[in-house]
Amino acid sequence: MSPMKLRPTFRLLPLLLAAAALPARAALPDTAPIIPAIPTAAEAPVALLVDLGSGQVLHARDPDRRFMPASVTKVMTLYLAFELIAAGRLDPKQVFVMSPSVARDWRRKGSTMFLDAGEQVAVDDLLLGIANVSANDGAAVLAEGQAGSVAAWVMAMNSTARGLGMMGSNFGTPNGFPDEGRTFTTASDLVTLARAMITRHPDKFGYYIGRAGFDYKGIAQVNHDPMIGRVAGADGIKTGFTNEAGFSYLGTARRNGQRLVLVLAGVENGRLRAKLARAYAEWGFSAFDRRPLFASGAVVGTARVQNGDARSVALKAAGPVTMNLPRGSAAQLTATIRYEGPLRAPLGAGQEVAVLEITAPGISPARVPLYTAEAVSTAGPLDRIINAIAGVFS
Template sequence: MVGTAGMMPVRAAAPAQGQQAVLASMPQIDAPIALLLDVGSGRVLYARDVHRRFVPASITKIMTSYVAFDLITKGKLRLDQRIPIRRETFRQWRNVGSTMFLPAEAQPTVAELIEGIVTVSANDACVVLAEGAVGSVPAFTKLMNEAAAELGMRDSHFNTPNGWMDEGQTYVTAADLATLSGALMTRFPELYRRFYGHAEMTWGGITQPNHNPFYGVVEGADGVKTGFTNEAGYGFVGSAERNGRRLVMVLGGYDRPNLRAKQSRDFIEWGFAAWEAQPLFAKGTAVGRAAVQGGAARAVSLVAPRALTVTVPRGAKARYSLSVRYKGPLKAPIAKGETVASLIVRVPGEPVHTQPLVAGADVARGGMFDRLRNGMAGMVGL
C-alpha cells in the first residue's frame, strides 16, 4: 500500500526557450562522462552517459569515508581509536601510489586515517582503516557494497577500499556517484564538514596538498574527490555550496589533469550562474502526515530534513505539482529523523524528482491499550 498526502499547488510554466537558452550557454565539456546535479531539488542540470560504468580509481574513497562515517555514527568505530599496522599491510602498501607514508610501527587514530584518505588520497590509510575497523579488507568491501545497495547504486561494485587497479572489479557510474555524494553530505553533515574541504594535510612531519582543483578557486568548494589511473584516466567528483544551495558534479575519462581542472570549474560556475533554486519548504517544515500501524500514536508528521527546492533556468518560473508518498501504514517503532517518505516533484517535460522526508517525532511501539484504542478509532473512521 502507498500512502499519499495528495497533490499540492501548481506554479506558472517556464517558457521552453528558457531551458534552451541556458543549455546553449553551457561551457565546453570534453569528458565522455558528465553530470551536474542540484542536490536541494534533485534536478539534473546536465547529463552525458551517466549510467555508463567506469573505473573510479581513487574516487572509490568517497564510499570508504561513507562506510567509516556510518560505523562512527553507530558507535562501532571511534575517532580517537588507534589502529596498529599489520606487517603484511605495511610491506604491501608502502609508497604505493598516494600514501600517508605510514611507518611500520605507527598506530594512527581513525581520525588521522580518514583525514589521510580524504585529503591526500592515502592508499595505505584505506587498507589500515578497513582492517582495523572490521578485521579485513573483504569484510570492509562487503559493507561498501551493502551501503551501495541501500542507496540504490545499482550499477556500482567495490572490490577495494582505495580504488587501486583490480582488473575492473571495482566500477561505478556518474549517477551512482552523485547519489553517494549527496548521501555522504546529508546523512553525516558534521563528519563531512570536519574531514572534507581541506587544501592540505600534515602528518608525520610531511605536508601534502589536496589535488582537488576547486580548492582556493571555486567559492564554496568543499569536496569531494579526484581519481586517476592509466586505466581510468582523470576523474573528479566536485561539490560547492553557496547560500544554502549545493551542486555536485561528476566528470570521468579526461586524459589531461589541466583540462579536467579548467572544465570542472567552468561547469560548476555555469550551474550556479545559469540556474536558480526556488524554495518549496524550509528545513524542518511539516509537509504532511503518515499513518502509523502498531504505534503509541496513529500518525507521524513528515518533515523536510533540509531546505527543499525546485531548480529552474535563472529568471524563469517553473510549473510543478507536488505529492507525498510513503509505503504505509508505517510500522512502529519509528525514530525521529528517519527517512520514511518522499516528496514527489513533477515538472512538465522533466523526469520525476524525488526528495526525502523524515519522521518529525519518535513513535514507540504501542502497548495493548494503544492497539485497542487505535483499532476502535479505525473501526469508526477516526
C-alpha cells in the same frame, strides 16, 4: 510489499501552482556575467550534477555507465570508517601499525603518506591522509587494522554499498589502485554515496574532507581537489586518476543553503578536469532560478495512517523545499506525495515515510524525502471504534 501508491495532497497543489505563477525574473542586463557551459561529451563522457537538497538532477550524461573510479574509491573507505566510528567500532584515537604484508604491497606505492613497516599511526591521521592526499598506504593500514585484513575490509565496503543501493558498483581494493577492472562504479552511485556521507556524517565530513593539504612526519602535501579555494562554497570530495581510468572527480559545493554534487569521469587530463569541474559547478549555481516552495518546518501534506490513534499524520521536509527552473522559466509545477500506504502505526516523529515529487514540463523532477511531523501511537480500543465510524463516513 504493496505497490507504491500516489497520495496527492490537494491543498498542496494550489500552493505550488501559486508559486509557479510568480512573475518571471526580469531579463538580465547586458552586464550580467556569462553563464558557464556544461562539459561536452568529448570532454567528459560521464557527467552528473545534482541538487542534493531536492534530489533534482540538473544535468546528466550516462549517469549509470560503469567506469573505474581510481582514487575516488577512497570515498567509500572514508564513509565506511565514518559509519564504524558512529557505531563505536572505530576510534579516531586508535593506533594501527603498518604490518609487513601491507608494507610489502603498499609502501610508497602511488599516492602516499610515507608510512613504513612497523610504523604506528593514529586513525585520525590515516583518515586525514586518505581524504586529502589520497594515501594508498593509509587506506590499506586502516583496512587491515580495523577489519583484520584488507580483504575483510573490502567485503565490508561492498556490503555497505549494497545497503546504500549502489547496485552499479563493486570494490576490489580500499584505495582504487588498478585491479584488472574489479573496481567499478557509476556517477549515480557516487552521488548516492556523497549524499549518505554528507547527511549521515556532516561533522566528520566537515572535519576530514576538503582541507588544502596534509602535513605528516614533516612532509607537507597539497590536496589536488580542483574546486577548493577556487569555487565559492566548495568543500571537496575526491579526485581520481589512473592510466586505465583516466581522470575522474566527485565534488560538492554549497551556497546560500543549496548544495550541489557533481561527478566527472573519463576526462583526458587533470587540467581539463579542473576547468570542467569549476565551470560545471558555476553553471549549476547560475543557470537556474531556485523557486522557494515551502519554508523549513512547514507542513507540506498528510498521509493516511492505519491502526493509529490518529487517522493521518502531517508530513514535513528536513529543510526548505525548492525547485530549480531554467533561468526565466514560468513553467507550471505539479506535486505529488508518494508513499506505500496507508502507513501502519506506530510511527515515530521524524520517521521518513514519503517522497514529495515536484515536476514541470521538460525538467528533471525534484524528489524530496518527507518525514512524520509527530508520533502516532497504536490505536486503543476506543480509537479503533472512532476510526471505524469515521471510515464509514469518509
